[in-house]
Amino acid sequence: MSVYLDHWERFDPVHVFGYPSSLARLLLFAEQNGRRMMTRSLRAAFVTGELFTPQDRRIIEEHLQVPVADGYGSREAGFIAHQCMEGRYHVTMESLIVELLDSRQQPVSIGESGEVTVTHLDAYGMPFIRYRTGDWARMSAVPCPCGRGLESIECIEGRKTDMLRTADGGWAHALSLIYVLREARGIRRFCIEQSENLDLTVSVVADESFDQAMRQSVVSGLQRRIGGNARISLQQVAEIPHTASGKHRCIVSRAG
Ligand SMILES: [Zn+2]
Known part of the structure; x- marks a missing residue:
């Protein structure tokens, strides 16, 4: 990462583009190593490829x-939607027809x-004709204040495989669980794994402000979302590895 930062400094980019978790990780590394990011020419950062969490955005x-x-x-499909300054995702209608379909x-x-x-x-x-991506989203009902006429997606909820089973037989999507963890002070990164019997193992990377009261509120918040008798075990780890x-x-x- 030091080599990347050296290169960044020399190159002085106008914009950067990457996975949000990778970019956030690089920036935290810079901070921990007392380096100031070179942003002289920088005008915008673009991210893609993952569910963009509020923590990474911040x-x-x-x-x-x-x-x-x-x-x-x-x-x-290439790019399906781009976020404008208002935070809405405008569909690239010039090259795609995007439909949101139910299970039928x-x-x-x-x-x-x-x-x-x-x-x-x-x-x-x-x-590619009516190609199902496996991602779930909601279309916005009102025009975007930015003035663009392209349809806009209000919320991208991620992949069905990123969702958790609830005790009543439904699904809880990733964002609704992220809210529970976002409200807890001190959590930097987390991973939730659900076993076949709905129990959750939650791994968190957290700083010292993540105390016992915060732990308790995360566990009870997640318990409420899943319902039933799901057991929640929370472990603090130094790092959460990325996928291949x-x-x-x-x-x-x-629990699919
Ligand atoms: Zn807009």
Whole structure:
């Protein structure tokens, strides 16, 4: 990471682009090593490839002091939506038809969550027609104040595989659990694993302000979300390893 920072300093970029967890990690590394980030020419940071958590956004904004925009896409479809200055995700309607479908392949009503399904308008080598991405999102009902006429997605909820099973047979999506952990002081990074019987193992990287009262509030908050008799065990760890692709996966469920 020191080598990356040296390169950053020499290059003096106008914008940076990366996985949010990687960028946040690099910036925390810089801080821990007493290095000031070179942002002389920097105008914006772009992130992609993961669920963009509020924690990562805060770290990137605090360290770089420039607007941060998330780009949502997939390997097959390319960029599906880009975030504007208002924080909405505008669909790249010039090259894609994006539909949000329910489990019976029917379009959901505006404001309801559905599976992002794409039809490519300019993929001549390999057609993608109503291709289901596995991601879930909600379309926005009102026009974006930024003035762009492109449809906008209000909330990208992540992959079904990033969701947890609840005791009543439903699903809790990653964001609803992230809120529980975000409210706890001191947590820098976390990973939640769910076993087949719905029990959760929660690993957190936290600083010294994460005390016993915070632990208790996280455990009871998660217990409420899952319901039933799910047992929650919380462990503090030094580091949470990234997956082989370099992405950070914060929710893993085996209860499918
Ligand atoms: Zn907008």
